[in-house]
Amino acid sequence: MTMSDFVIEAGQLCLQYQRKMALDNLTLNIPRGGTHAIVGANGAGKSTLFRVLLGFETPDSGAARILGHDSTQLPHALRGRIGFVNEEHTLPGWMRVDEVTAMQRRQYPQWNQQRHGEVLRHFNVLPEQKIAQLSRGERAGVNLALALAQSPDLLILDEPTLGLDVVAKRAFLEALMFTSVGDGSTIIYCSHQMEEIERVADNLIILERGTLRHMSAPFEFCEQVQLWVAEFPFRDPDTSHLPGVLQIQRLEGLTHFVVFDQDEDFGARLRLLGARSVHSMPVSLDRAVNSFLSRGHVSNAPVQLAA
Numbered sequence: 181m182t183m184s185d186f187v188i189e190a191g192q193l194c195l196q197y198q199r200k201m202a203l204d205n206l207t208l209n210i211p212r213g214g215t216h217a218i219v220g221a222n223g224a225g226k227s228t229l230f231r232v233l234l235g236f237e238t239p240d241s242g243a244a245r246i247l248g249h250d251s252t253q254l255p256h257a258l259r260g261r262i263g264f265v266n267e268e269h270t271l272p273g274w275m276r277v278d279e280v281t282a283m284q285r286r287q288y289p290q291w292n293q294q295r296h297g298e299v300l301r302h303f304n305v306l307p308e309q310k311i312a313q314l315s316r317g318e319r320a321g322v323n324l325a326l327a328l329a330q331s332p333d334l335l336i337l338d339e340p341t342l343g344l345d346v347v348a349k350r351a352f353l354e355a356l357m358f359t360s361v362g363d364g365s366t367i368i369y370c371s372h373q374m375e376e377i378e379r380v381a382d383n384l385i386i387l388e389r390g391t392l393r394h395m396s397a398p399f400e401f402c403e404q405v406q407l408w409v410a411e412f413p414f415r416d417p418d419t420s421h422l423p424g425v426l427q428i429q430r431l432e433g434l435t436h437f438v439v440f441d442q443d444e445d446f447g448a449r450l451r452l453l454g455a456r457s458v459h460s461m462p463v464s465l466d467r468a469v470n471s472f473l474s475r476g477h478v479s480n481a482p483v484q485l486a487a
């Protein structure tokens with residue numbers, strides 16, 4: 181791949197706020213095309229990364245490029261090729277939907293009116309309604325329609341469905357999935373909602389404390405995590421030497437281990453510790469990611485991740 185095959189290139193980025201490393205030697209290359217989900221616990225550094233990428237903040241060290249341009253010297257026109265939707269959905273409340281549309285249509289040379297209509301169809305929005313009169317979910321829909329119609333090369337959706345009810349969330353996701361964005365365009369989707377990520381993302385990026393912890397297709401990540409359930413009839417074993425354990429829970433006389441990157445040997449180890457009726461099963465993406473992110477936060481679970 182050449183440099184321009186990546187929409188985002190972060191090389192050994194460091195950024196420290198007082199005693200906090202918001203970005204800790206972060207290296208992350210996101211290829212052009214497709215939908216990439218970025219997940220991480222609160223404070224993982226997602227917002228900081230975007231501020232650096234867009235040139236609003238200078239890293240202490242390392243390099244950042246967006247759409248092939250050095251983030252510290254972005255040409256003004258480049259911002260027009262990057263779309264944003266976040267949970268705030270900030271549009272002028274006093275304007276009518278059709279007025280906002282007309283205004284944006286003039287601003288963006290690559291405006292795609294058909295796409296705008298396609299997205300808006302998923303929402304019950306009338307052109308003469310004022311932005312301030314719309315429900316939260318409708319406002320999210322108007323924002324998405326505007327962002328996709330701009331035909332951005334890179335569209336960043338930062339928790340776009342925060343605060344929406346189930347119906348509005350579904351409308352938002354369907355509008356996103358069933359609207360054909362141009363071939364070359366790339367979507368970055370930041371969310372804590374794994375069901376959403378499972379539906380929309382081709383690539384899952386896990387950030388933790390300012391570093392990249394994982395990148396693969398969501399289903400591949402899911403396949404790396406299993407749940408082992410065992411019964412220890414005599415006494416609680418010493419599980420501190422078990423490899424790859426993300427989470428341990430005791431439920432109704434059974435011990436549940438969520439583990440990362442382990443094979444059948446893990447079952448054999450449990451048997452050696454005195455377990456019987458040992459079996460493994462797959463976990464949902466939600467459980468896989470949440471166990472991965474919460475490892476080490478559980479007082480009785482050892483942290484022994486394979487490097």
Ligand SMILES: Nc1ncnc2c1ncn2[C@@H]1O[C@H](COP(=O)(O)OP(=O)(O)OP(=O)(O)O)[C@@H](O)[C@H]1O
Pocket residue numbers: 197198200201202220221222223224225226227228229
């Ligand atoms: N201006 C600042 N001054 C001091 N500390 C900051 C500042 N901005 C961010 N931080 C710290 O840097 C870390 C990364 O913050 P950041 O906002 O990038 O996380 P995030 O992944 O976007 O989190 P969230 O999902 O909660 O929005 C946090 O620990 C935060 O407390």
